Amino acid sequence: MIDHVLHAAVLMTTPVLLAALGGLVNRIAGLVNIGLDSMMLAGALVGLIVAAYTGSWMVALAAAAVAGGVLGLLMSLAITRLNANEIIVGLGFTIAVAGLVRFFLKSAYGSSGTLSLPDVAPLPRITIPVAADIPVVGAVLSGHDPLTWVAWLMVPLTAWFLARTRIGLRLRAAGGAPQAARALGLDPLALRDASTVFAGLMAGLGGAYLSIGVVGIFNEGITAGRGFIALAAFYFGNNGPWPTALCALLFGLFDALQIRLQGHGVPTEIVQTLPYVMVVVVLTAMAHAVRRRRAKGG
C-alpha cells in the first residue's frame, strides 16, 4: 500500500514540478504566469496526437514543448510589448485555449472533449536493477519514465542556473531591477520573453506527461487545474527551486492519497482544497513575518 502511494506520488509530482519550475523562472524574470494551465493543456493534446502519428515519444515531447513555448511567446509578447496586464492575459489564455482545444476536437475528430487514438507511443519506464527490489526505495526510484528524471534533474540545474550563470543573473536583474538592467545595456523585455517561452516549454512537457505518460488518452479536463497548482507551488516555494520541488512533491502526495482514499470515507473534494489553502496560509505567514521584521527594525 505504501509502495503504491509513494510510486503514485512521484508520478503525480512530475507534471506539477515541470510547470512549477518553468513558472518559477518566469516569475524571477518578472512575469507571473497565470496561463501555465493553458500551456499544459495544449502540450497534452499535441503530445498525444504526435505520439500517435509518429510513434515516437521523443518527437511527441518535443512537439508538446514547442506548443507550450509558442503559447508562452504569444502571451509574453502581449504582456511585454502591448503592455497588457499579465493576470488578465493569463486568464484570457486559459479561457481561449480551452475553447480552442474543444473547437479543434469537434472540428477535426468530431468528439466532444475526449480524444483516444490508437498506437500512442507511451513514455518508457526505467527499472533500476538493484533498487527495484528494495521495498520503499524501489517504489520511489524505480519504474519511472525519463521525463520524471529530467524534471528532478532540472531542480538543481535551475538553482545553479539562476545563482551561478551569467544569463541567470540577467534574468534575475530583469525581474528584480528592470531599470538597472536596462542601464547595463540588457533588454529586460527580451529576457522576460525568453523566460516565458521556457515556462511554456516546461508546462507543455508537463501536459504531455499527463496524456502520454499517465493516462494514454486526452480529455479536456486532463490538467485538472495542475497549472494553478504549479502556480501555488512556486508561490509556496518563494522562488526557491528546492522548496518549490518539495511543495510539488507534497501536492503529488496529496494527489496520490486522494486516489487511494476514495471510498474510505475521506471526502476527496476536501483533500483537493489543501494545496490552495496552504498557499493562502503561507502567503499570510510570510507577509506577517515581513511586517514583524519591519516593526522590529523601527
Add this chain to the structure above:
Amino acid sequence: MTSAASPSSGLWQPAAAMAAPFLAALAMAGVLLAVAGHNPFDVYGLLAVESFGNIKRITATLAAATPLILTGLAIAVAFRAGVFNVGIEGCVYVGGLTAAFVGFTATALPAAVLLPFSLAAGLVAGSLWMLIPGVLKARLGVDEVVTTLMFNFIAISLAAYLVNGPLLAPGSANSATPMVADTARLPRLAPPSTLNAGFLIAIALLVLYGLWGRHTALGLETRLAGLNARFAAAAGFNVPLLVIKMMLLSGAIGGLAGAVHALGNVGRFVTGFSPGYGFTGIAVALLGRNSAVGIFLAAVFFGALATAGATIQLFSDVPIEIVSVVQGMVMIFAVAQFGWPRLRRRFAS
C-alpha cells in the same frame, strides 16, 4: 489616458474603446472559423439573428446576460478601488449554494419572506467569502490576485463536496441539491422565457452603481483610492478599511449573482453550477470600462454569444466553443490594445 476609463467622458470614446477589442476578437475567431471550413460571415449573421432576431431571442439574451451584469459589476466595484479581485467565481458558487440551501430548507417561511431571505443569504455568504482575502490585502498586503484565485478553487471543491454528500438530494444520482420551494423562485417576467426578476435586480444595482460612483462620498473615495492609494492615504482616507469594504461589497454582488442564478435559472445547486460567470465578469468589467452603461452592453454581448452559440450548434455544425475563444480573446485584446493605466501601474513594480 484615464478619460477612457471614466464614465463621464463622451459617448463616442467609450463606444469605440468597447467595440475595438470585440471586433478584434471576432476577426481572429473568424479566421479560425474559416480554417475549420465555416463561412464566418454566415456564422456571425446567424449569431446576430439568434440573439436579437425577435422578442423571444432578445429575452433569452437578457436572461443569459443577467448573471454577467452582476459579476461584471462585482468586479468593477473592486477594480475601482484598485483591488484586483479575480475571486468572483468562488462567490458565485458560495452564494448560489447558500441561497439554494435556504430555498429548500426554510420552506416553512411565508412566501413574502422566503425569497428575499434566500437572496440575502446568498449575498451575505458571497460577502463573507471575500472577508479573508480583503483583510489579508488591507492589513498585511497579501497579494489579492493569488488569494482570490486560490479561494475560487477552494469554493468550487467545497461546494462539490457538499453537493455530493451532506446536501445531495435524496434519490438523486447526479450531484444536485433538492429543488428550492416554488415560493423561493424568482418570478419569471415573460414566461416561457427564463428571464426573471433577477434581471430587474441587476438593472437596479447598475443604476445605483452609476449614481454611487458619481454622487456619493464613498464612491469618490473609492475612485481616488483606486487611482492613487498613496494620495488617498495622505488626504486622510482610511485606505485599508476602504479596501476591506470594497472587497465585501464586491463579494456580496458576486454572491447575489450566484443566488439569482440558483433561484432564477437553475432552481437548485448542481455541480458545475457556473459556466465561468466570475471569469466572464472580468471580461465584462474590462470591456465595459467600469461604467454602468458599458457593463450592461458588455454583459448583453456575452449573454448573446452564450445563448446564440447554444442554438447555432443545433442548426449548423459550428461548435459552440467558438464562444469561449471569442471571450478569451476579448479579455486579451481589452487589455492589450489600450492597457489600463491604473491596473498596469499597480503591477509595474
